[in-house]
Each structure stands twice: as structure tokens, then as C-alpha cells.
Amino acid sequence: MATRQTASLARLMRAPAIILLLIWMVIPLGMTLYYSFLNYNLLNPSVTSWAGWFNYQYFYTDPAFLESIWNTIVLVLGVLLITVCGGIGIAMLIDKPIFGQGIVRILVISPFFVMPPVAALIWKNMIMHPSYGVFADIAKFFGASPVDWFAQFPLLSIIIIVAWQWLPFATLILLTALQSLDGEQMEAAEMDGAPAISRFIHLVLPHMARAITVVILIQTIFLLGIYAEILVTTNGGPGFASTNLTFLIYRAARLNFDIGGAAAGGIIAVILANIVAIFLMRAVGRNLD
Amino acid sequence: MARAVSRNAKIGWTIAAWSVALIIFFPILYTIITSLKTEQEAISGFNLIPSFSLSSYEAVQSQNNYWRPFSNSVVIAVGSTLLALIVAIPAAWAMAFSPTKRTKDILMWMLSTKMMPAVAVLVPIYLIFLRTGLMDTRTGLVIVLMLMNLPIVVWMLYTYFREIPGEILEAARMDGASLRDEILYVLTPMAVPGIASTLLLNIILAWNEAFWTIQLTTTNAAPLSAFIASFSSPQGLFWAKLSAASTMAIAPILILGWFSQKQLVRGLTFGAVK
Numbered sequence: 001m002a003t004r005q006t007a008s009l010a011r012l013m014r015a016p017a018i019i020l021l022l023i024w025m026v027i028p029l030g031m032t033l034y035y036s037f038l039n040y041n042l043l044n045p046s047v048t049s050w051a052g053w054f055n056y057q058y059f060y061t062d063p064a065f066l067e068s069i070w071n072t073i074v075l076v077l078g079v080l081l082i083t084v085c086g087g088i089g090i091a092m093l094i095d096k097p098i099f100g101q102g103i104v105r106i107l108v109i110s111p112f113f114v115m116p117p118v119a120a121l122i123w124k125n126m127i128m129h130p131s132y133g134v135f136a137d138i139a140k141f142f143g144a145s146p147v148d149w150f151a152q153f154p155l156l157s158i159i160i161i162v163a164w165q166w167l168p169f170a171t172l173i174l175l176t177a178l179q180s181l182d183g184e185q186m187e188a189a190e191m192d193g194a195p196a197i198s199r200f201i202h203l204v205l206p207h208m209a210r211a212i213t214v215v216i217l218i219q220t221i222f223l224l225g226i227y228a229e230i231l232v233t234t235n236g237g238p239g240f241a242s243t244n245l246t247f248l249i250y251r252a253a254r255l256n257f258d259i260g261g262a263a264a265g266g267i268i269a270v271i272l273a274n275i276v277a278i279f280l281m282r283a284v285g286r287n288l289d
Numbered sequence: 290m291a292r293a294v295s296r297n298a299k300i301g302w303t304i305a306a307w308s309v310a311l312i313i314f315f316p317i318l319y320t321i322i323t324s325l326k327t328e329q330e331a332i333s334g335f336n337l338i339p340s341f342s343l344s345s346y347e348a349v350q351s352q353n354n355y356w357r358p359f360s361n362s363v364v365i366a367v368g369s370t371l372l373a374l375i376v377a378i379p380a381a382w383a384m385a386f387s388p389t390k391r392t393k394d395i396l397m398w399m400l401s402t403k404m405m406p407a408v409a410v411l412v413p414i415y416l417i418f419l420r421t422g423l424m425d426t427r428t429g430l431v432i433v434l435m436l437m438n439l440p441i442v443v444w445m446l447y448t449y450f451r452e453i454p455g456e457i458l459e460a461a462r463m464d465g466a467s468l469r470d471e472i473l474y475v476l477t478p479m480a481v482p483g484i485a486s487t488l489l490l491n492i493i494l495a496w497n498e499a500f501w502t503i504q505l506t507t508t509n510a511a512p513l514s515a516f517i518a519s520f521s522s523p524q525g526l527f528w529a530k531l532s533a534a535s536t537m538a539i540a541p542i543l544i545l546g547w548f549s550q551k552q553l554v555r556g557l558t559f560g561a562v563k
Binding site: 006007009010011013014016017018020021024025027028029031032035090093094096097098099100101103104105106107108109110111112113114115116117118119121122123124125126127132134137164167168169172173176214218221224225227228231232233245246249250253254259262263265266267269270272273274276277280281 | 295299300302303305306307309310311313314316317319320323331332334335376377379380382383384386387389395397399400401402403404405406407408409410411412413414415416417436439440443493496497499500503504513514515517518520521528531532535538539542543545546547550553554557558
């Protein structure tokens with residue numbers, strides 16, 4: 001009796017969260033799917049008609065689409081490479097016996113708490129600006145001519161900014177994993193005369209493998225959606241040189257008022273994100289038992 | 290002898306670690322320094338010692354009406370987090386203490402909603418906001434950010450609640466505690482730290498959100514993330530003022546963030562790394 005009462009109470013307690021998320025997921029996604037098959041432009045909403053697969057075809061054959069997919073991949077892989085390799089190195093450095101470890105941790109973690117538009121504007125104006133930036137000051141100091149980062153290397157510049165934002169996340173998670181490494185095992189390996197490199201490959205890396213996987217998957221989910229950093233620095237340009245899929249869809253929806261096209265792009269983004277999500281769900285699900 | 294070597298090694302590692310940390314922190318440090326310069330100083334080459342002028346802070350507040358986006362940020366971040374907690378605490382509670390066969394599936398499904406790219410639903414949300422008059426209102430943003438962070442809130446609370454031992458409940462029941470006593474005197478004190486951590490991390494996430502805030506606001510409800518993004522247009526480009534606005538936008542959350550490092554790992558990895 002009591003258990004049945006508890007069970008129905010539990011159902012009642014779960015319901016609001018489940019219903020809200022169901023609405024949040026089903027209605028907008030359903031609308032996106034519906035719009036993706038319509039000729040619907042906000043500049044001329046009266047001539048809305050059924051489009052079939054036209055929006056997908058149009059999106060797919062647009063040269064900017066392939067370029068944006070390529071940029072998305074380069075952006076994600078570039079940032080992952082920097083943050084994972086850098087994160088492992090910095091985590092191992094902080095894990096060493098050092099003075100002021102707490103403060104070092106705080107300094108390293110800080111960029112993660114800087115909101116994306118601020119992070120991007122700081123880098124754009126203070127660091128990478130061709131006349132007033134710190135990089136330009138350094139170049140001038142060595143007698144070199146300053147680089148106009150966002151004009152010459154737009155995508156690389158954005159990769160650097162985003163990597164700076166996510167390096168703390170990777171470092172913090174890898175450090176957490178590293179600190180649970182069995183110290184005695186490491187000491188034993190050291191006593192046996194195992195060189196540092198083989199200790200790293202055979203002990204440290206396997207221990208961190210799970211944390212590295214989690215870092216890669218979670219970052220990928222967020223990196224696929226990079227938007228504000230592009231908006232305030234290059235605005236996707238020059239041309240489409242720094243436009244990723246998220247930014248291309250934003251342009252279609254908000255600048256070209258092409259609801260149908262943007263919706264078709266949105267569905268493509270969902271498919272891309274789902275491929276990553278399946279792997280992440282497996283990694284997290286394994287931990288749930 | 291060995292001690293001396295290890296001491297030297299410690300000094301060496303310390304120097305290396307501090308150098309790396311200072312390089313990573315440098316852009317933030319330099320922004321704070323630049324915010325204390327005059328506009329003239331700010332563009333006259335590399336200089337780490339400002340004149341400690343507060344004129345940029347005054348200018349940002351008087352010219353750009355800084356307090357409006359600031360108060361919008363506070364209302365939206367705190368409001369969406371509290372609302373998410375109200376919905377999530379009962380749900381996480383039920384799943385942690387009365388799990389059913391489907392609890393795991395429900396949790397995984399909630400996680401999957403977090404994987405949906407925001408841009409995929411930009412079109413419908415934008416149109417709904419236009420038609421219902423939610424565009425550029427705090428209410429609209431509170432709702433969207435609440436829904437966006439709800440899965441993380443449920444997950445974090447669930448992993449915290451699950452650590453509360455069930456035996457304590459049984460013991461309380463044996464002693465004749467009612468459900469009300471159970472919740473009030475046994476579970477709540479043990480759940481408070483987890484709830485506080487969840488609150489902290491989600492305020493940070495909502496404060497820094499920069500996709501929906503830019504898409505769904507113009508002037509009235511624009512929080513700091515949207516306000517600062519508007520500085521990218523050329524007329525707003527004054528180094529010292531930009532630095533002052535940036536410093537004020539990130540300072541509160543930076544300090545909150547320093548206190549929530551542990552929760553960050555747990556919250557953002559959905560408990561996969563502790």
C-alpha cells in the first residue's frame with residue numbers, strides 16, 4: 001500500500017520535468033522539420049508553398065554549405081587537438097609538487113568563466129589587433145611586420161580563441177582524473193627504472209583514457225555550436241572563410257529571412273550532432289550502473 | 290642530498306607551472322589593466338602599469354547605461370536557475386529515491402535533449418517569440434534558458450541525491466518519522482550542499498549563454514553577453530571602455546567560478562568524471 005502510494009507520488013514528482021522537456025524537444029524540432037519542406041521567406045510570407053526536398057537540395061549544392069561543413073570540422077578538430085594535448089600537459093604540470101598550486105589552478109581555470117563575446121573581443125582588440133594588439137607589439141619589438149590575424153588567418157584565429165576558452169575545461173577534468181591515479185603504482189614503476197616516457201604511455205595515458213574520451217565528446221557537442229566568437233570577430237568572413245554550419249544557418253534565418261533553408265540546415269545540424277551524441281551517451285551510460 | 294634535489298625540482302616545476310598559468314591568464318589580466326588606463330594610454334603600445342584612471346568605468350555606466358544589461362543578466366541567470374531547480378528537485382528526488390526500471394532511460398533521454406544543437410530550433414523559437422510578444426523580454430529568456438539547462442540541473446541533482454544513503458531513510462521510518470519529518474529533518478540537510486553546487490554552476494552557465502541572448506533580445510532585455518557583443522561594431526571600439534565593460538561583465542562570475550571548480554567537473558561531465 002505504502003509503496004504504491006510512493007510510486008504514484010514519485011510519478012507526480014517526475015512529471016513536470018519530463019513534460020517540459022518533451023514539449024521543448026518535440027514542438028520546436030517538429031516545426032523545424034515542417035518548415036524545412038516549405039518555401040517560406042519572411043520578406044514575402046504570403047507566397048509560402050510546399051517545397052519538397054528543394055531546401056535540402058539548395059542547401060547541399062550551395063558552395064558555402066560544403067565550405068561551412070569543412071570549417072566546422074577544422075574548427076572542432078583544431079580546438080580538440082590543442083585542448084586535449086595542452087590539457088594533458090598542463091594537468092601533469094599542476095599535479096607536480098609546486099608552490100601555490102591553488103592559485104595556479106585558479107589562474108588556469110579562469111578563461112572558462114569568461115563569456116564568449118567578451119573572450120572574443122578581448123582577443124580581437126587586445127591581443128590580435130594588427131596595430132594595437134599585444135601580438136603586434138611583440139612583432140614590432142622583433143622588427144617583424146604585424147599579422148592581420150582575422151584577415152589573413154580567420155579560421156585559425158577563431159580556433160585559438162576557442163581553444164583558450166576550452167583549455168581550462170580539458171585541464172580541470174584531466175587533472176581530476178590524474179589525481180585519482182594510484183601513487184604507489186607510479187612509485188613502483190619509477191623504482192623499477194621505467195623511464196618517464198614509458199610510465200606516461202603505459203600508466204598515465206590508460207588511466208586518463210576515459211576522461212580524455214569524455215572531454216572530446218562533451219567539447220565536440222559545444223564546439224559544433226560555436227557562434228558568438230564568430231559573430232563578434234570575423235562575422236563569418238572574409239567570404240565564408242570562417243563560417244561554420246551554425247553561423248551559416250544563422251545567416252540564412254536572420255539575414256536572408258529564408259525560414260525554409262535555415263530549417264533544412266538545422267535538420268542537417270541535428271544529424272551531425274546526433275552522430276557525436278550517440279558515442280557520448282554510451283560513455284556516460286556505462287557510468288550510470 | 291635527495292631532499293635538496295627534490296627541492297630544486299620543486300622550484301623548477303613551480304616556475305614552469307606559474308609561467309604557463311600566467312600566459313593563460315594574461316588576456317584577462319591585460320583587460321583588467323587596460324580598463325584602468327585612459328583611452329590615450331590604451332592605444333599607445335604595450336604597458337603593464339596603468340594610471341589607475343576610473344574614467345572608463347564611469348563612461349561605461351553613464352553613456353551605455355550599464356546597469357540595465359547587468360540587472361537583466363542577474364534576473365535572467367538567477368531566475369532561470371531557480372525555476373529549473375523548482376522543476377528539477379522533485380524529479381531528481383523521485384528518480385534517486387524511488388527508481389523504476391525506466392529511470393535510467395528517462396535520464397538518458399533528458400541528456401539527449403541537451404545534445405540538440407540550439408541553432409536547429411532557432412527558426413521555430415524565433416517565430417514563436419515574434420508571434421507571442423516574448424521577443425526582447427526577460428520572461429522569454431528565463432523560459433528558454435531554464436529549458437536549456439534543465440537536463441544538466443536534473444542530472445547534477447540526481448548524482449548528488451543518489452549519494453545520500455537509503456539506510457538513513459529506513460532508520461528514520463523505523464523511528465516513526467512521517468514523510469514530512471523525513472523530508473524536513475533527514476533529507477533536506479543532506480541535500481542542501483548538492484543543491485547549492487547545482488545552483489552555482491547553472492548561474493554561471495546561464496550568465497555566459499550567448500546564443501539565445503543575442504538572438505532573442507535587442508535592447509530592453511539584453512543581458513551582458515548581448516550588450517558586450519554589440520561592442521563589436523566599429524563605433525563602440527574604445528579599448529579602455531571595452532575593457533571596463535568586459536571586466537565588470539566577467540568579474541562576478543569569475544569569482545563564483547573559482548568556488549565551483551569541483552562542481553564544474555561533475556556538472557559538465559554528467560557525473561562521468563568525479
